[in-house]
Amino acid sequence: MSLDLTATAMQIDRMTLDLKARQDSHDLRLGKALQAIASTDASEYERRRELSQDTLAWNVPAALDDLGVRHAPPQTPADFCVLAVDGSHIDVDRHIPARCFLINVGVSRLTYGSRPDAELYSEPRLYASDEELTIRDRAAAFKEQPIEGAVLGAKRTVEEIRFLAQRVRDLPEDQPTLALVDGSLIMLGLLGRGYDDFVRRELIDDGFVQALEELKQLARRRPLAVASYISLPRSAEVVNALRLAVCPYEVADCDRHCGDLRADDRPCHAHVGGLMDRDIWWRLLEPGQRSALFASSSPLVRNHYAGHEVCFFYLHAGEEIGRVEVPSWVAEDEASLGLTHALLYDQCRRGPGYPVALMEAHEQAVVTGADRQRFAQLVEEAMAGQRMEHRASEKSASKRVRWL
Numbered sequence: 001m002s003l004d005l006t007a008t009a010m011q012i013d014r015m016t017l018d019l020k021a022r023q024d025s026h027d028l029r030l031g032k033a034l035q036a037i038a039s040t041d042a043s044e045y046e047r048r049r050e051l052s053q054d055t056l057a058w059n060v061p062a063a064l065d066d067l068g069v070r071h072a073p074p075q076t077p078a079d080f081c082v083l084a085v086d087g088s089h090i091d092v093d094r095h096i097p098a099r100c101f102l103i104n105v106g107v108s109r110l111t112y113g114s115r116p117d118a119e120l121y122s123e124p125r126l127y128a129s130d131e132e133l134t135i136r137d138r139a140a141a142f143k144e145q146p147i148e149g150a151v152l153g154a155k156r157t158v159e160e161i162r163f164l165a166q167r168v169r170d171l172p173e174d175q176p177t178l179a180l181v182d183g184s185l186i187m188l189g190l191l192g193r194g195y196d197d198f199v200r201r202e203l204i205d206d207g208f209v210q211a212l213e214e215l216k217q218l219a220r221r222r223p224l225a226v227a228s229y230i231s232l233p234r235s236a237e238v239v240n241a242l243r244l245a246v247c248p249y250e251v252a253d254c255d256r257h258c259g260d261l262r263a264d265d266r267p268c269h270a271h272v273g274g275l276m277d278r279d280i281w282w283r284l285l286e287p288g289q290r291s292a293l294f295a296s297s298s299p300l301v302r303n304h305y306a307g308h309e310v311c312f313f314y315l316h317a318g319e320e321i322g323r324v325e326v327p328s329w330v331a332e333d334e335a336s337l338g339l340t341h342a343l344l345y346d347q348c349r350r351g352p353g354y355p356v357a358l359m360e361a362h363e364q365a366v367v368t369g370a371d372r373q374r375f376a377q378l379v380e381e382a383m384a385g386q387r388m389e390h391r392a393s394e395k396s397a398s399k400r401v402r403w404l
Helices: 005-039 042-052 150-169 197-219 237-246 254-258 277-284 299-304 334-350 356-365 369-385 394-398
Strands: 080-090 101-112 117-127 134-136 144-146 177-182 224-230 310-316 321-327
Touching: 005 237, 005 277, 042 237, 080 150, 080 334, 080 356, 080 369, 101 150, 101 356, 117 356, 134 197, 150 177, 150 197, 177 334, 177 356, 197 224, 197 299, 197 321, 224 334, 237 277, 277 310, 277 321, 310 334, 321 334, 334 356
Parallel strands: 080 177, 177 224
Antiparallel strands: 080 101, 101 117, 134 144, 224 321, 310 321
């Protein structure tokens, strides 16, 4: 029986009416949020944040500027380089005969100015030994975490930032360089999932943060900025800051004052409920401008990123509002922060509203469905070539054979 388009059309009409009502409410709250951000003084906001940090029901960032300030992009240097990495992986698959995973890191190095150049490539690495497939607790011999799923995603993020640091070492020391990764500098995949401390220590303290430390040391000897770019961000940290700014209570004790209220009935909801940060900055920023600078108050950063706290701003990239995250040592250096702003906007203008170097790194890193199938075949063929007993699942075999 085919789809009943008449009944479907009626449901679409009802959905559209509901969306229109929600849009009107959204626009009203957005207007109030814009008024709040224009009237919020950074020092007063920080005073209230300090008073309320133990009683807030959400994390609010530290404001390093007045909330409504806007910064024009600095001039780009005559000669510069943008280095970007991105990654993809093939997870452990019980349907192939060997337990292993693969991480493929794509690299894009684009040099501009008097000696333009480009280098695009990828480096795959296979992990198959017992030591490579698990994270072990050094304090408990029999405690271990398999590297697969979300943990493998975090492992890939660590390898990307390590690879970035390695490639920066190969660049001329006098060349202004922006080193870029895709996504957040905060390893959110390890937040709130119940992983043991030894897993976070291995991946964050001894992995990601150690690579950031290496980049920090490199930045002391050369004009180097390090950043991440998030396209179409869904963050609401600045919105949370405005919740605090418009709270009618001197100390924003959410449980005490509003614990019995529905979310829609709380005083702050009428000003900012349902908004995302990008909604605000799309209205406030002109193309090329960046927002005020904020510092994340994520507990993951607070507990594991010592010396490399994550700061962020929003950039009007022309076609969208992007979120840019930088380590604190980049945020604290005016030249490095300006280089980040200038080169990221330049990259977005050279591409389709998205940094060209990241786009090219992604193209190098991508692993297609055909690649995954061929990878499984190569594993089986290699084992057969060594006359090793191997058995793939019937499900795996069925994907390669046409039945009907």
